[in-house]
Structure formats: C-alpha cells, structure tokens
Amino acid sequence: MPWEKSFDEDLALEKAMQVFWSRGFGSASMAELIAKTGVNRGSLYNAFGGKQPLFVRALLKYDRDRRKALLSELEALDDPRRAICNFFDNIIANTLDDADHKGCFLFNTVSESGTHDAQVNEIVANGLREIEGFFRRSIEVGQARGDIRKDIDPSSKATALLALTLAIRVLGRGPYNEAALRTIADEAKNLIA
Amino acid sequence: MPWEKSFDEDLALEKAMQVFWSRGFGSASMAELIAKTGVNRGSLYNAFGGKQPLFVRALLKYDRDRRKALLSELEALDDPRRAICNFFDNIIANTLDDADHKGCFLFNTVSESGTHDAQVNEIVANGLREIEGFFRRSIEVGQARGDIRKDIDPSSKATALLALTLAIRVLGRGPYNEAALRTIADEAKNLIA
DNA sequence: TATTGTTTAGACCGATTGGTCAATACATTG
DNA sequence: CAATGTATTGACCAATCGGTCTAAACAATA
Numbered sequence: 001m002p003w004e005k006s007f008d009e010d011l012a013l014e015k016a017m018q019v020f021w022s023r024g025f026g027s028a029s030m031a032e033l034i035a036k037t038g039v040n041r042g043s044l045y046n047a048f049g050g051k052q053p054l055f056v057r058a059l060l061k062y063d064r065d066r067r068k069a070l071l072s073e074l075e076a077l078d079d080p081r082r083a084i085c086n087f088f089d090n091i092i093a094n095t096l097d098d099a100d101h102k103g104c105f106l107f108n109t110v111s112e113s114g115t116h117d118a119q120v121n122e123i124v125a126n127g128l129r130e131i132e133g134f135f136r137r138s139i140e141v142g143q144a145r146g147d148i149r150k151d152i153d154p155s156s157k158a159t160a161l162l163a164l165t166l167a168i169r170v171l172g173r174g175p176y177n178e179a180a181l182r183t184i185a186d187e188a189k190n191l192i193a
Numbered sequence: 194m195p196w197e198k199s200f201d202e203d204l205a206l207e208k209a210m211q212v213f214w215s216r217g218f219g220s221a222s223m224a225e226l227i228a229k230t231g232v233n234r235g236s237l238y239n240a241f242g243g244k245q246p247l248f249v250r251a252l253l254k255y256d257r258d259r260r261k262a263l264l265s266e267l268e269a270l271d272d273p274r275r276a277i278c279n280f281f282d283n284i285i286a287n288t289l290d291d292a293d294h295k296g297c298f299l300f301n302t303v304s305e306s307g308t309h310d311a312q313v314n315e316i317v318a319n320g321l322r323e324i325e326g327f328f329r330r331s332i333e334v335g336q337a338r339g340d341i342r343k344d345i346d347p348s349s350k351a352t353a354l355l356a357l358t359l360a361i362r363v364l365g366r367g368p369y370n371e372a373a374l375r376t377i378a379d380e381a382k383n384l385i386a
Numbered sequence: 387t388a389t390t391g392t393t394t395a396g397a398c399c400g401a402t403t404g405g406t407c408a409a410t411a412c413a414t415t416g
Numbered sequence: 417c418a419a420t421g422t423a424t425t426g427a428c429c430a431a432t433c434g435g436t437c438t439a440a441a442c443a444a445t446a
Contacts, residue, residue, distance in 0.1 A: 005423070006412095026220045027308065030404055042407085043424055051404065101307060111304035113367030114294060115220065125368040159373055160380035166363060167356030174306030175318040180352055187353035191380070197443080198393070223434055233395055235437085240393090244434065 009047060012037040016048075017058040022102040024112050025055050056119060062105040063127050071134045080142035084135065084161070084192060088185040091165060095172035095181060104169040111170070128162065135161045139192060148192055157191055164188040202240060205230040209241075210251035214298040217305050218248050249312060255298040256320050264327045273335035277328065277354070277385060281378040284358060288365035288374060297362040304363070321355065328354045332385060341385055350384055357381040 015037040019028050030051060034041050048054040070090060074083040095103070102108070106127045109120065116124075135158035142148030168184050208230040212221050223244055227234050241247040263283060267276040288296070295301070299320045302313065309317075328351035335341030361377050 022307070024305075026217075029402080031402080040423095040425055041405090042426075045405070046423065107363070108304065110367050111301065111363055112217075114215070121367065128368055156376045156380060159376045160357070163360030163364070163377045163380075164353070164356055167359045170300070170304055170359060170363065171356070174303050174314065175321055183349045183352045184356045187349060187356075187384075199442095222432080224432080233393095234435090235396070236394055238435070 005047070007039050007043065012039050012044075012047070013054075013057055013061055016054055017061055017105070018102075020055050020058045021062065021105040021108065022100050024108060025051075026112070026115060028055075052117075056123070059105060059109065059120065059123055063123060067106065067127050067131065071130065075134065075137075080138035080145070081147050081192065083138050085189055087134075088165070088168070088188055091168055092172075092178075092181050092185055095168065096178055101173045103173040107166050107169045110166075131165065132158045132162045142192070152192065160191055161188055164191075198240070200230075200232050200236065205232050205237075205240070206247075206250055206254055209247055210254050210298070211295075213248050213251045214255065214301065215293050215295040217301060218244075219305070219308060221248075245310075249316070252298065252302065252313065252316055256316060260299065260320050260324065264323065268327065268330075273331035273338070274340050274385065276331050278382055280327075281358070281361070281381055284361055285365075285371075285374050285378055288361065289371055294366045296366040300359050300362045303359075324358065325351045325355045335385070345385065353384055354381055357384075 016033050019033050019036050023032070028051075030041070030044075033051075033054070034044060037044065039047070044054070048057060070087070074087055074090075077083045077086070091104070095101075106124050109116065109124050110128070113121070136154045139148055139152070139154040139157055143150050143152075143154070164184055164187065168181050171184075172181055209226050212226050212229050216225070221244075223234070223237075226244075226247070227237060230237065232240070237247070241250060263280070267280055267283075270276045270279070284297070288294075299317050302309065302317050303321070306314070329347045332341055332345070332347040332350055336343050336345075336347070357377055357380065361374050364377075365374055
C-alpha cells in the first residue's frame, strides 16, 4: 500500500497562507511558495493541485484559524460590550505586532475583487457577514441586558463597525501610525457608547 | 527640427490610468496598457519611460483630476455640512455608476502597500492627508458658524470619516450592495449630526 | 531637395510565469 | 524478497513578463 507524506501538509499550508496573505494571489509566485513552504514543486502540485486551489485552502485556513477562532473566543466572554472593545484592541495589537504589515487576509482579498472566482468571493463575503453578525448580535444582547443604549440600530451600527474594522486593517498596512489607528478604534467604540 | 507626436499624450495617460486603476500596478501588463492606450510599444516607452513612471504619472493624474477637483468643488460650496454630505453622496454615486467596480485609485494603492516605492507611497499619503484635512476644516468651519455641534473633536471625527470613506470604496468593489454602502454613508453623516 | 533630429513600428531579448512529466525513491503488502 | 502504488524530484515546457533596439517614417529646416 501507499507511502505516507514526508512533509507536514498543514505546516506547509500555514507557510503558503503567509505568502498569499502578504502578497495577494496575483503577486505571489509559485517560486516563492515553493521556497517558503520548503516543499518541492511537484510535491506541492501533487498535494494541492495548483496555485488557485492552494490559495483557496490558505484562505479557508485563515478564515478558520483566525477569524472564526477570534469571534468564538470573544463571544464566549458573554460580555457584549467588552467583546466589541476587545475585538478592536485585538486587531490593533495584531496590526502593530506584524512587522510585515500583512493586514487581514480577508480584507486584502476584498481589495483584489474582480480577479477572483465565485468560490473565493463567497468565502470572503461569508467571513464579512459573520464579523458583522458578531457585532450585531453583541449589540442586541447588550441592549437586552441594559449595557447598551436601546435607541441605536444594531444592524446599521454593526455595518459601521465592520467598515471601521476594514479601515484599520487597510490603513494599518501602510500610511497610518498607531495613534491614528487608535483614533479609529475609539470612534468605533463611541458608536456603541 | 523635430517631429510632433502623432498621439494625444494626455488621452493615452487617461487610458493607462484606467488600466492601473482597475488592475493595480502588479496585475496590469504592458500588453494591456499598449492595447488600451492604442499607443505602440516603443512609443509608449519613449513617451513615458516604462511601467513604473507611467504608473506614477497615472496616479498623479488621478490625484489631480479626481481627488483635488472634487475637494475644490466641495470647498467652494462654502457650506461645510453640505460639503461633507455631498462628498459621501458623490463617492456612492461614483461607486454605483462604475460597472468595472474600480473603486478609488488612491485607496486601491494603499491596499497594495509594500509593493510600491517611496514616491508612490508619498503621493497616496498626501492624498489621504488632504481628504482628512478637508473633513477637519469643514467641521471646524461648521462649528465656527454654529452648524455643527462644538463638543465633537474635528480631528478625530475627520479620521473616522476618512476611514468610512475608505470602507465604502473598498467594499463597493465587491461584496456590498447599494443599501449597505448607504448605511455606511449615513453613519458617517451621523458622526457630525 | 538634402539634411537633420525625433517618433514610430514591431521584431526581438532574457527572465520569469504557472504548470507538466518521466524517472526514481520508498513503505507497505503478498 | 518481489510486487505494488503513491510521493518525490528537478528537468523541462510554452506562454507571458517588462524592456530594448534598429530600421523606417516623417516634418521642419537649410
């Protein structure tokens, strides 16, 4: 019977994710993916099928390991207002910690809209919907508990919070410094003050 | 003496701008730039020097023809609150009108941060500063005239408005529909309500 | 009309792109 | 130990990348 793989597929996928995350699909070359994963060309094609399927796998991994993990952790706090504040503190910390300024893989992919197929667009759209859903649910629960004013519309505020999240992640990639990012985060928190 | 050019340099630059605007620097190919401008390969290199200088020229043209033109027009209104509202109505209209979903050339270039040189980054950073400055000045003047509440901080609200502008332009490229974009714009207007 | 200096035209270049493939290595099964 | 079937390897592929360069086209000047 067969022969087991000689490399850690999930570890290789993690490395590939980093490459796509920082360069985007178009600017990431197979040469770099091969170098960074340490997996031979043929083996990479054998294991993942090609650049596009590898990108999808990497994006799904990001969505699972980062986005879902963070939202689950925050919802588990069972403290809506604090969950939202922690969310912004968290993405700002991530932004400042990352010397490569990769931003968020999902939002980066939104910026590349048009170059991607329906499957990729759906993964991204779903991720955004779930972040927005997290905001909306948090606001609703906060209102039910009397922690958040009842005269704000959960749905539209959730959309605004998602918008500010995107802005922090995109601006954090380049021109904006820590103070400016924190200003945006503070404005976000003020929306549900 | 010499021989005058046979093609309209500014018209060619306009076409090149459209290509870079929709594809970004990396994904735009010289082949497409040649096809869309209608200018022969050698002539294009002779006139602009290469892909990178052509990109810079295109970005500068966008900054001058679109960003500066819009801000000047709005400041000329001499009605700060209306200027800000018109700004958001304008970018939403632009977003919905553009069947190619190109978004904003400046913000698109922010998303490509890291792949660009200092000159490009400076053009973008300056454009963003000026948009934010437009918001801040508008708020300050509005406050001086009693049109806008005095208890809001012009500087931080200006940053928030810029952030929401970016979000509209990026989300408008792909996953978000008109209603969602208008929700963000309404939240922006509410910030200075 | 001959000379001059620039523009145009597109063939051509080496480098890089994503992708393929036949030979080889290998652990498992019989 | 031989047979089996998958994993690995790196040479190889056509296509495309951005860029160069020489020969021809051309209008202005002399």
